[in-house]
Amino acid sequence: MRLPRTDPVLVQAAIAGALSFAHLHDLAQAAGQHGWKAWAYPVSVDLLLVAAWHRMRVLRAVGAPAPAAWTWFGIALTASLGANVATAGLLDLDQVPAWLRILVAGWPALAFFGGTLLAHGSADAGHSAEPEEESELPLYETEIAPPIPTADPGPEPVEAAEPVPALLPAAPPAAPPVAVPAALVEHARKIADDHRTRTGAPIDSDTLRVRLGVPPHFADAITAQLA
Template sequence: MSRIRLDAVLIQAVIAGALSFSHLHDLAEAAGQDGWKAWAYPISVDLLLVAAWRRMRTHADNRAAWYWFVIALAASLGANIATAGLLDLGHVPAWLRILVAGWPALAFLGGTLLAHTPTTPEPTTSDAAPLAVPEPEPVPDITVERAPEPAPELPPASVPTPAPAAAPVSAPAVAVPPALLDHARKIADTHRATTGDRIDSATLRLRLGVPAPLADAITAQLA
């Protein structure tokens, strides 16, 4: 059989709530609110206290909750002090009767504002800082050197021999810097590991951003 563990704070809260409930009932009855109306006043004060306390615990902007919590606490504390012998309950002043009579409307206004006050929305992922885009890899400075093309040899004008067939002109030699060649080899290895094929000259030229002759020369050295 489970044991019921008594909490001293809970017991104290029950005692304080019962006494405050009784004092509010006596004050409302002395102010002319007899019958069931006198019992409704302490319930209204306690409900406003609970609503304001829950609002303070669950929302960051709780200035309004503090305002209504102080009002409900003042009503409860005022009833405790008034019924402690400082006020003649047989001759309640007119201003206190007005306060007691106007309390239901005030409590309804406070409860409505606490229940329907919009909260500040939390920032969504679209408002977050944009993701950092990695900077492209720097391309080394490339200097393209072209070898001078040899002048075609012409036969002597005095000898009327048929003109020989023109020999194919070889592509000019392009000097490839070692640093660029190493960088291109890494790109070619990555391309082979990703696609399974050797990298072609056009793809290498796009990746390096170099002229076509230099890309052809690099591709030839990578073969």
């Protein structure tokens, strides 16, 4: 029987995550947060780090800037690295300074504020909508052929010429398809499944646009692929 191969990168990431988790717990406990509260701090820091990274990937997929996501990613990374350095012997965990106790006590409000901004930010913020060019369709007029003169000088009956039928305007060209990244479609599919489970009805384009924070044409394209 062939044994599954172990990915060294995943093993290294698991070890680093476990150590960082433990350091954050030790620092929170030293700063006066005991019991379940000390374990909640590393969870909060890691979740904010993952949420900021996910937000950056979504914004990069639609070509939008991500300054806020980078900012909160840096804050969460600083909190994680700071705990690792503080528990390395450079800080006396039995005599934690007051400023560090204040930072640890204020972290829940800061993490809640950052997570809310990341969850409800708009993907197309900072992009001005470009006005769509209106296609000018040619106008066709009905022409009437003039009567043909004859050699007889007497009164000639004038025959009404048959009008040339007006040409119908050409149909506007179809809009080019929108290229949607596969990762964004998979994320949208999870949101659509969750919406169907909760409401019993398929998700519509407007609701999907709000949940993903993408422009309307991206939401329409993703909805068409989920149908």
